[in-house]
Amino acid sequence: MDYITSIKPLLTVLVSLAVIPFLIVTSKKPNIRESCTFIAGGVKFLLVLSMLPAILAGNKIVFNMFEIASGVSIAFKVDGLGMLFAIVASSLWIVTSMYSIGYMRTLNEHGQTRYYCFFALAIFATIGVAFSANLLTLYLFYEILSLATYPLVTHHQDKKSRISGRRYLIFILGTSIALVLPAMLYCYHITGTLDFSIHGIFASGQISKPALTVVLLMFVFGFAKAGLMPFHSWLPAAMVAPTPVSALLHAVAVVKVGVFSIVRVIVCIFGIDLLASFNLGVVVASLASITIIVSSCIAMSQDELKRRLAFSTVSQLSYIILGVALLTPQGQLGGIIHIVMHAFGKITLFFCAGAIFVATGKKYISQMKGLGKQMPITFAAFFIGALGVIGLPPTGGFFSKWFILIGTIESTQKLFLIVLLLSSFLNAFYFLPIIYQAFFSKDEKEQNLPVQIKEAPLFCVIPIVITAIISVILFFTPNVFINLIKIALGI
Amino acid sequence: MIKTFYPALLVIAPLLAALLCSGFSWIQKKFCYPIVLVGLAISLFSAFKLLMIVLTSGTIQYRMAGWAPPFGIEYRIDLLNAVVLLIVSAIALINLVASHKSVLQDMKEKLGAFYSVYVLFVTGLLGVVATGDLFNLYVLLEITSLTSYALIAMGDPDRSPIASLNYLFIGVIGASFYLLGVGYLYIMTGSLNMINVADILQNLHGSSAVLIGFIFCMLGLWIKMALFPLHIWLPNAYSYTSISVGRLIAPLMTKIMVYVMIRLMLNVFGFNYIFETLELSKVVVWIASIAIIAGGVMALAQKNVKKIFAYIIVSEIGYMVGGAWLGNQTGMTGSILHIINDAVMTFALFLVVGNITFCLKNAHLNNFKGLFSKMPWTMAGLVLAGFSIIGVPPTCGFFSKWYLILGGIEAGAYHFVGALIISSLICAILFFKIFEISFFESSIQNKQQNEHKNHDKIAGITEAPVSMLISLGLTSATLIILGVYSDSIVKNIITPFLTQYKMVI
Numbered sequence: 001m002d003y004i005t006s007i008k009p010l011l012t013v014l015v016s017l018a019v020i021p022f023l024i025v026t027s028k029k030p031n032i033r034e035s036c037t038f039i040a041g042g043v044k045f046l047l048v049l050s051m052l053p054a055i056l057a058g059n060k061i062v063f064n065m066f067e068i069a070s071g072v073s074i075a076f077k078v079d080g081l082g083m084l085f086a087i088v089a090s091s092l093w094i095v096t097s098m099y100s101i102g103y104m105r106t107l108n109e110h111g112q113t114r115y116y117c118f119f120a121l122a123i124f125a126t127i128g129v130a131f132s133a134n135l136l137t138l139y140l141f142y143e144i145l146s147l148a149t150y151p152l153v154t155h156h157q158d159k160k161s162r163i164s165g166r167r168y169l170i171f172i173l174g175t176s177i178a179l180v181l182p183a184m185l186y187c188y189h190i191t192g193t194l195d196f197s198i199h200g201i202f203a204s205g206q207i208s209k210p211a212l213t214v215v216l217l218m219f220v221f222g223f224a225k226a227g228l229m230p231f232h233s234w235l236p237a238a239m240v241a242p243t244p245v246s247a248l249l250h251a252v253a254v255v256k257v258g259v260f261s262i263v264r265v266i267v268c269i270f271g272i273d274l275l276a277s278f279n280l281g282v283v284v285a286s287l288a289s290i291t292i293i294v295s296s297c298i299a300m301s302q303d304e305l306k307r308r309l310a311f312s313t314v315s316q317l318s319y320i321i322l323g324v325a326l327l328t329p330q331g332q333l334g335g336i337i338h339i340v341m342h343a344f345g346k347i348t349l350f351f352c353a354g355a356i357f358v359a360t361g362k363k364y365i366s367q368m369k370g371l372g373k374q375m376p377i378t379f380a381a382f383f384i385g386a387l388g389v390i391g392l393p394p395t396g397g398f399f400s401k402w403f404i405l406i407g408t409i410e411s412t413q414k415l416f417l418i419v420l421l422l423s424s425f426l427n428a429f430y431f432l433p434i435i436y437q438a439f440f441s442k443d444e445k446e447q448n449l450p451v452q453i454k455e456a457p458l459f460c461v462i463p464i465v466i467t468a469i470i471s472v473i474l475f476f477t478p479n480v481f482i483n484l485i486k487i488a489l490g491i
Numbered sequence: 492m493i494k495t496f497y498p499a500l501l502v503i504a505p506l507l508a509a510l511l512c513s514g515f516s517w518i519q520k521k522f523c524y525p526i527v528l529v530g531l532a533i534s535l536f537s538a539f540k541l542l543m544i545v546l547t548s549g550t551i552q553y554r555m556a557g558w559a560p561p562f563g564i565e566y567r568i569d570l571l572n573a574v575v576l577l578i579v580s581a582i583a584l585i586n587l588v589a590s591h592k593s594v595l596q597d598m599k600e601k602l603g604a605f606y607s608v609y610v611l612f613v614t615g616l617l618g619v620v621a622t623g624d625l626f627n628l629y630v631l632l633e634i635t636s637l638t639s640y641a642l643i644a645m646g647d648p649d650r651s652p653i654a655s656l657n658y659l660f661i662g663v664i665g666a667s668f669y670l671l672g673v674g675y676l677y678i679m680t681g682s683l684n685m686i687n688v689a690d691i692l693q694n695l696h697g698s699s700a701v702l703i704g705f706i707f708c709m710l711g712l713w714i715k716m717a718l719f720p721l722h723i724w725l726p727n728a729y730s731y732t733s734i735s736v737g738r739l740i741a742p743l744m745t746k747i748m749v750y751v752m753i754r755l756m757l758n759v760f761g762f763n764y765i766f767e768t769l770e771l772s773k774v775v776v777w778i779a780s781i782a783i784i785a786g787g788v789m790a791l792a793q794k795n796v797k798k799i800f801a802y803i804i805v806s807e808i809g810y811m812v813g814g815a816w817l818g819n820q821t822g823m824t825g826s827i828l829h830i831i832n833d834a835v836m837t838f839a840l841f842l843v844v845g846n847i848t849f850c851l852k853n854a855h856l857n858n859f860k861g862l863f864s865k866m867p868w869t870m871a872g873l874v875l876a877g878f879s880i881i882g883v884p885p886t887c888g889f890f891s892k893w894y895l896i897l898g899g900i901e902a903g904a905y906h907f908v909g910a911l912i913i914s915s916l917i918c919a920i921l922f923f924k925i926f927e928i929s930f931f932e933s934s935i936q937n938k939q940q941n942e943h944k945n946h947d948k949i950a951g952i953t954e955a956p957v958s959m960l961i962s963l964g965l966t967s968a969t970l971i972i973l974g975v976y977s978d979s980i981v982k983n984i985i986t987p988f989l990t991q992y993k994m995v996i
Binding site: 066067068069073109127139143144147151154162166173174177179182186188298481 | 576870878881882883884890893894896897900908912913914915916919923927930973976980981983
């Protein structure tokens with residue numbers, strides 16, 4: 001394994017920051033403005049891909065920016081985990097930008113330049129988190145992401161978004177300052193470093209079990225973007241944002257940054273061995289299990305489609321945490337690959353929710369009876385997305401659930417097996433009726449009207465089809481991602 | 492010893508400018524501004540030169556008129572005050588440029604007087620920082636204070652004279668305490684030169700007269716720096732004065748007092764005396780922690796943005812005092828770094844207030860409605876400065892907080908760590924309250940206000956003049972630059988300084 005020094009990680013991160021001035025300058029010409037976004041997205045994705053072969057060959061790409069304090073610097077390091085996350089986020093940025101055009105223009109939203117600028121800023125921070133070489137760099141980009149998403153969440157600038165924005169900030173910014181910052185400084189105080197290392201940064205005997213438990217919990221709850229209960233309620237609140245924001249940020253970028261940070265801390269700060277020796281994986285796994293079950297139950301009671309999806313996201317994020325917290329190779333593999341699989345599945349679902357809103361103005365599930373005949377493509381994609389989230393073939397979601405299941409069997413904790421089975425059942429229970437109703441039942445008022453096909457605009461439908469197809473493709477070729485994880489974890 | 496005339500030039504240039512300016516204010520008022528500008532530019536240049544010399548060849552000792560200490564007055568420039576001098580002269584100059592227009596508007600007749608007092612105030616500050624003599628420090632401190640009373644009284648005609656009078660009473664008490672303390676030290680040592688006094692004090696560690704002298708000095712400085720609960724003079728004085736003055740005094744005055752405190756702690760009394768002979772540090776760190784929280788809580792209750800920022804200063808003073816008294820190198824590093832960072836941060840905040848008051852005539856929170864679309868550049872500056880105060884990386888506020896928290900953990904002072912974190916949260920609430928008001932209620936409110944009476948008043952707002960915006964932009968950029976280079980500041984300036992004065996454990 002070699003370390004390759006290259007400026008590519010920095011360039012990849014900076015592309016979406018560099019495009020912002022262009023967006024502002026071209027704000028009067030929407031078509032040129034959106035082309036800028038696409039060019040930046042394309043360049044970013046290609047840069048990520050150009051680093052892929054080196055990573056798959058087992059190398060790591062590093063780039064040091066500057067030292068902040070002795071032993072800590074702002075630095076980038078691309079490894080398997082970061083690469084996996086970067087591929088997902090950068091590819092979906094392109095797709096979402098396309099979807100944004102359809103969504104924002106059809107609904108004639110205000111402040112579109114601001115919207116695209118902060119979107120680019122959010123992706124800048126997301127890739128920054130993915131490529132961080134140490135906890136401080138990760139924290140830096142984590143905070144930038146929190147602040148960059150605020151104007152997106154509150155895009156409508158009305159009373160409802162104001163309240164949601166407040167809740168969003170209190171949870172996200174509050175926890176990161178109050179919990180992560182002191183925990184991070186405590187780790188630095190003890191070890192003198194914050195660099196991610198596959199064996200953790202603590203030498204044996206350097207930290208006692210009570211202290212470790214407290215610091216671990218501070219991290220797990222502090223990265224509230226991961227939505228672990230009781231710090232989850234910002235996510236349903238954030239659904240006031242325009243749907244593309246919910247789709248990319250609150251199903252992929254922001255929430256996955258939270259989970260990714262927790263994975264990084266568990267694997268690369270504490271180290272699997274240390275946690276296993278203190279038997280602390282179970283604590284985190286139990287917290288995740290509670291979140292999985294409770295939020296699935298809440299999801300069932302939600303009538304607003306986006307809120308149901310949000311609670312589903314809360315529960316799915318905890319799958320990832322559960323998988324990693326099992327501390328077994330297969331469990332970690334399953335957890336981390338769920339970052340990818342869930343991303344494609346859930347973004348499809350959100351795109352569909354947005355497309356339904358654009359085409360018909362309907363937000364509530366109870367209004368969607370018989371809508372499947374009117375919007376067959378959308379609901380077919382919705383079906384595939386739902387399968388992906390539930391974890392059924394032929395979608396990639398099957399693999400993540402499969403590996404996590406094996407992980408629970410590998411670890412001696414059989415209780416988590418039951419949690420997984422129960423929650424998959426619950427997932428099916430809150431998704432499938434939507435599809436059934438859409439296709440097979442009829443809205444009583446409109447019973448006699450002839451059904452016409454009325455899909456959302458093309459810019460909305462194409463992204464839906466793309467992500468749905470990728471969800472299926474991932475079932476057949478998940479190997480790239482599996483290899484990346486295996487390289488990163490050394491299994 | 493390095494022969495250089497820059498320490499003298501640093502102080503003489505603005506002093507001469509003050510004299511010339513008051514002369515010209517009778518003859519031709521329009522010359523006042525250029526004279527002051529040149530004077531301060533020379534100061535800035537000297538400060539820059541001094542820093543370069545100190546960095547390459549070590550401490551500079553300059554004897555006024557060639558008299559050797561302990562009889563003559565000595566100016567000592569080492570790494571710490573070289574940096575502080577640079578900050579002071581830079582802020583004074585930038586503020587002068589930024590406030591040119593509003594001064595013309597507010598002080599038509601008093602223009603000459605204003606500029607003379609302004610530059611005299613800066614002279615005093617520079618002298619306080621540069622001097623190596625305890626009594627000379629008192630004299631210059633009084634020059635600074637007296638000019639600041641005058642400057643503050645030039646604000647709001649109804650309220651600022653009373654605020655200034657209040658400040659005068661308390662300030663005089665503070666200065667007298669300091670003078671008393673110096674008196675005790677002079678009785679015990681027979682010298683007023685800092686280095687000389689420090690040498691003699693080493694044998695007098697048990698003396699109760701020295702202890703009393705120390706406590707008087709500290710009390711005097713705490714009053715002057717507005718450490719809670721000795722802060723009552725500050726919020727009114729800083730918020731009722733005119734913005735061109737507030738912008739100068741608010742970032743500098745309190746920070747310079749913290750600098751003097753650290754200078755006395757490390758250079759005169761010595762690390763061993765304070766942290767080993769005396770056992771005061773725990774008490775002071777507690778006071779500082781309470782100050783941090785109290786400042787924040789009081790800021791939450793305010794409706795005027797100037798007052799909010801004034802209370803934030805009270806809270807920030809707690810940061811620096813606490814860090815300095817933690818008794819370890821990391822805490823002291825954080826405290827010194829925060830002097831630099833906080834001066835720039837506060838300056839940026841008051842520049843924003845200046846831009847807003849210039850356009851809106853007052854800084855009440857209700858007037859902030861829709862400002863993000865009306866004054867985007869000013870608000871961008873506010874966002875950056877706010878993030879720095881909250882402590883969001885990569886702005887400089889994060890890095891001083893980093894050292895302060897780390898110092899707190901090292902010293903086991905978890906109440907101080909807790910106070911820092913809570914204060915960050917309070918600052919987050921404070922700033923997002925302002926952002927919220929300025930971000931929301933824009934598009935919707937405007938539509939309603941179009942039919943409303945005060946339509947003209949709101950719609951007439953445009954961005955502040957370019958000179959103000961450039962100053963703000965420069966300062967905001969400094970926030971990031973200081974953050975990015977904080978490690979080199981610590982490695983090249985603060986750590987060598989602390990090593991020089993044996994503050995390394």
